[in-house]
Amino acid sequence: MDAFSNYDLLTASTGRKVAEGHKAxxxxxxxxxxxxxxxxxxxxxxxxxxxxxxxxxxxxxxDCQWIDVTDVSPGDYILKVTVNPGFQVQESDFSNNVVRCDIRYTGSYVQAHNCRITGY
Known part of the structure; x- marks a missing residue:
């Protein structure tokens, strides 16, 4: 399986993807x-x-357990984690496969809060 989960770092203001990763x-x-x-x-x-x-x-x-933020500016972001994005693993319920967390990146550390299942 190429990616069991996708990790997307999105700008808090526009939702534009600025970095990504995946779990092979x-x-x-x-x-x-x-x-x-x-x-x-x-x-x-x-x-x-x-x-x-x-x-x-x-x-x-x-390897593949992180997002490279080398070129990401400090600021507020959203981490979107999507598990089983290609629906390749059988599940009884796919509605709980996306989690979003509010992220504050200072350039030195990352703080995550307000994580919630979103379904999208």
């Missing part, structure tokens, strides 16, 4: 789960998937 996927697994939820999928067992209440998490130093 080679295996989906239940890395961790909410309390009381059992892991069902593991790449080492050759079973792929994500169970409800579980997460496929990665360390920040793994």
């Amino acid at each position: 996927s080679f295996c989906l697994e239940d890395t961790s789960c909410d309390p009381g939820v059992r892991r069902r999928y593991a790449c080492t067992a050759h079973t792929q998937g994500l169970s409800p209440g579980c997460y496929d998490t990665y360390h920040a130093n793994i």
